[in-house]
Amino acid sequence: MISINTVFSLLAGAIVANAACSATISSLSDVAAAVKCTSITLNGFTVPAGEGLTLSLASGTTVTMAGDILFGNKSWAGPLFTVSGTSVTFNGNGHKFDGGGPFYWDGQGLNGGTTKPDPMMKIKMSGTFENVHVVNSPARVFSVGNDDPLTLTGLVIDNSQGDAPNSMSKGLAAGHNTDGFDVSASDVTISNNQVHNQDDCLAINKGSNIVFTGNSCTGGHGISIGSISSGVTVSGVVVSGNTITNNDQAFRIKTDATSTGSTVTNVTYSGNTATGLRQFGVLIDQSYPSTLGTPGTGVVISDINFVAPVSTLTVNSGADQVAVNCGKGSCTGTWNWSNLKVSGGTSGPITNADVTGFTQ
Numbered sequence: 001m002i003s004i005n006t007v008f009s010l011l012a013g014a015i016v017a018n019a020a021c022s023a024t025i026s027s028l029s030d031v032a033a034a035v036k037c038t039s040i041t042l043n044g045f046t047v048p049a050g051e052g053l054t055l056s057l058a059s060g061t062t063v064t065m066a067g068d069i070l071f072g073n074k075s076w077a078g079p080l081f082t083v084s085g086t087s088v089t090f091n092g093n094g095h096k097f098d099g100g101g102p103f104y105w106d107g108q109g110l111n112g113g114t115t116k117p118d119p120m121m122k123i124k125m126s127g128t129f130e131n132v133h134v135v136n137s138p139a140r141v142f143s144v145g146n147d148d149p150l151t152l153t154g155l156v157i158d159n160s161q162g163d164a165p166n167s168m169s170k171g172l173a174a175g176h177n178t179d180g181f182d183v184s185a186s187d188v189t190i191s192n193n194q195v196h197n198q199d200d201c202l203a204i205n206k207g208s209n210i211v212f213t214g215n216s217c218t219g220g221h222g223i224s225i226g227s228i229s230s231g232v233t234v235s236g237v238v239v240s241g242n243t244i245t246n247n248d249q250a251f252r253i254k255t256d257a258t259s260t261g262s263t264v265t266n267v268t269y270s271g272n273t274a275t276g277l278r279q280f281g282v283l284i285d286q287s288y289p290s291t292l293g294t295p296g297t298g299v300v301i302s303d304i305n306f307v308a309p310v311s312t313l314t315v316n317s318g319a320d321q322v323a324v325n326c327g328k329g330s331c332t333g334t335w336n337w338s339n340l341k342v343s344g345g346t347s348g349p350i351t352n353a354d355v356t357g358f359t360q
């Protein structure tokens with residue numbers, strides 16, 4: 001007769017032996033068996049239209065890409081790619097995920113027109129996700145919703161093809177709502193990535209301890225917090241050493257005029273460079289969805305600072321250097337902007353915020 005303990009140790013041995021295996025994914029039918037292993041090679045293949053590639057990985061798994069992943073074209077809700085697991089290393093080795101954007105783009109993004117897979121890349125893992133190229137996302141690109149520390153680095157998001165109008169887009173950029181990184185998570189570092197898109201480079205909706213550093217943002221709506229809805233907290237955000245080129249604004253914090261019970265606190269900008277800003281250098285606005293409309297007071301924004309080294313912004317003629325539109329009493333704490341330099345354009349309004357150290 002075999003003891004219970006022996007059964008347990010046999011089972012434990014089987015699990016360990018299994019986890020140590022290596023596997024290769026060359027089609028969706030390989031996924032279920034492969035994710036039992038902690039060393040996975042992801043070969044290039046085309047995911048059938050209307051299906052997603054979902055990797056629910058064991059703790060400690062390493063995934064290495066060895067080819068490009070394409071997604072068949074079909075109007076559906078997505079996401080196209082989902083990865084989850086703790087302490088995962090996902091290395092793209094410079095290989096691509098191609099979302100087939102031109103098939104979907106109609107200048108309307110998520111506001112109308114055809115249903116688009118969104119987000120394209122859903123990241124629910126902790127660990128490191130690196131060296132992946134994402135081209136032509138139908139709508140938003142990376143959605144980050146992990147619970148444990150995550151670093152996203154060495155990524156290239158190239159939606160430059162979406163800048164041009166197409167036959168559906170009525171003269172507007174065909175790509176729309178193509179946010180680079182949407183973050184609703186804590187303990188996230190996004191470093192040394194390149195983003196060329198038509199919406200926010202980064203949009204933080206909630207979370208704490210979020211670092212955005214050494215990235216380049218081209219063509220979009222800049223580095224954003226918000227829009228902030230009710231009952232959420234954003235705290236401990238560091239935005240440093242980024243290069244922002246031809247965006248609507250460099251930095252924006254926008255809160256819904258009707259939101260209540262939310263806070264945005266401890267946001268620090270340093271050493272960023274921005275040129276070709278089309279609308280604002282910095283925009284902090286509590287009147288969303290209006291721009292510089294009647295602000296709400298239900299979200300408290302506090303401790304928003306520009307620290308050394310200086311951040312240098314150049315805005316286009318006709319653009320506002322800085323616009324701050326707070327409700328009475330809802331922008332508090334320290335707003336020391338002595339390490340912000342803006343040139344070009346015209347000075348904008350600063351309402352209900354005690355900004356110090358910055359001269360328009």
Ligand SMILES: *[C@@H]1O[C@H](CO)[C@@H](O)[C@H](O)[C@H]1NC(C)=O
Pocket residue numbers: 046070071072073100101102103
């Ligand atoms: C999807 O359509 C786009 C635009 O026509 C094309 O570039 C892409 O190659 C197509 N994808 C596949 C997998 O056929």
Ligand SMILES: *[C@@H]1O[C@H](CO)[C@@H](O)[C@H](O)[C@H]1NC(C)=O
Pocket residue numbers: 208209210235236237238266
């Ligand atoms: C502000 O945020 C930074 C980065 O997350 C953190 O290191 C620092 O302790 C925070 N400061 C306060 C006063 O909470």
Ligand SMILES: *[C@@H]1O[C@H](CO)[C@@H](O)[C@H](O)[C@H]1NC(C)=O
Pocket residue numbers: 336337338356357
């Ligand atoms: C703002 O920060 C600068 C640089 O750290 C410092 O010299 C200055 O005293 C601060 N101003 C206020 C009003 O705290």
